[in-house]
Amino acid sequence: MIATFAALSEPSRFRIVELLRAGPCTVNVIGERLGLQQPQVSKHLKVLKDVGLVDVEPRATQRFYELRGEPLRELHAWLEDYRALWDERFDAIDEVLEGMKTKEKAHGRKQKK
Amino acid sequence: MIATFAALSEPSRFRIVELLRAGPCTVNVIGERLGLQQPQVSKHLKVLKDVGLVDVEPRATQRFYELRGEPLRELHAWLEDYRALWDERFDAIDEVLEGMKTKEKAHGRKQKK
DNA sequence: GGGGAATATTCCTGTCAAGGAATGTTGTGG
């Protein structure tokens, strides 16, 4: 997951990912659209591929890079654990947990608050 | 957003965030629990604060660092746009889009495939 | 108000990664 963060923390790479959201793309096309030179694009794609954010499908002399959802799904799942920090709908859960804690303590000994 | 990625791409910082999920915490306590020296903890916290991932509340001589949800919420929202990549429930949308594309092409001229 | 706890900041060093330029590789069409 940290590797995914590192990969996406690079502006050019982030833009590549956003570009690939529209569908598979070729190295040169990526370079044209983002104003990057071909070698840099290849290097960035290599990084993205190493962390599984991208997949390659060779076709003749050119290679189509395609976005892979798995790492993004992993990030999404991780963020779910923090949802209570911003989603007020999760306040109810907080209350439930608070209630459970109180109950547990009351069981063991006494209630603190 | 990229700044958030960069902040979270550092292992110690990532662990600090995960630790703060349990609630606000003090610099020294963070250092103890994660086996980090105080100066490094302060530095990491500064980075986290600069990107808004953390907030400080001074209390006497010590400072309680608290996790802020906003950047995480932003990440979560960004990932929603990619959900179709892994969530099969979104396949329906793909079909709709595919249909629209076909229709559009048929309108303009002819259909390629 | 002086000393110590809690934290912040600085300086230094080594490492690592991005960009640029050049070169290597591979596949394809003629």
Next chain:
DNA sequence: CCACAACATTCCTTGACAGGAATATTCCCC
């Protein structure tokens, strides 16, 4: 088989950043 097109890979240089040690700051308490 050759020349070119599409990529990949080096080499080099430079800048950013993390860790460590030392020092500076801030604030409470006696």
